[in-house]
Amino acid sequence: MKDLLYLKDLRKDEINEILDLSDHYLNSKSPHEFGNLLKNQSIANLFFEPSTRTSASFQVAAKRLGAETIIIDEKKSSATKGETILDTIRNLKAMGVKAFIIRTGDKNLFKPLIKDMGSDTHLISAGESSISHPTQGLLDLLTIRQEKGSFEDLKVVIMGDISHSRVARSLMEGLDIMNTKNVTLISPEEFKPEMRFFQSANYEKDPKKGLSDADVIVTLRVQKERIESSENSLSLEQYSNHYQLSEDKLGLCKPDAIVMHPGPMNRGIEISDHVADGKQSVILKQVENGVAVRMAVLTQILN
């Protein structure tokens, strides 16, 4: 694996290898056990959209593997003086940086960047607009595999603002590769995605119908930052009345269903406090898994 931009570029055995390696890191008795694997390597975090979990967990992952992370804050960088991302990367490459972890809202950034990179430079997407978030997809798969053992016979429900969600796109790519037979998308018409990206999934507007017998439910935030005011007439109050994952709605799923959320959560809108903090929630386990998955991705790419 040279770069990681889209889960659909990986084969099932490659995904299983990353998940197995992530479990191996999680089962380690000491977080310092792997501190030599990427010793003396330099990794750059370039985040052109806000992040808490992805940015921090890539930093923790790099440190546990012995690499150093250079953090470029767009607002304090020479991007404010007109430097292009390509020039920023070329300059960091000249300093010996081998891997670039990039989050961008620009749908046309990665293709030209990939062309410009040599064989010794690696790109990892930390989130590309509403298109892709591959390491989130991998940590979601890891969490589902740990909790449910396998993927094939599960009913996985993704509920919320699916049309703006890179998390939903990457998870769908991953679930398809792992042969999950029943993926159901639930959203109001306003957040229905382009179904060509979800060809094997079912779509349902009514949560009561879509949630029945679910094994896994992934709730998604309403991405206000990606919604034009003219595009959507649905108020957050209307949305939460119908689509909030509340105790009642969770009761429609299987009794051992797990509740997932990529974060950040908007409590009281897409998910109730009670469900977010309840015993079926694996939301913080996803975050813990995020460090291990990112360690595995960095190792597969750089070691």
Ligand code: CP
């Ligand atoms: N899940 C996720 O991408 O969270 P951040 O935006 O905080 O990185």
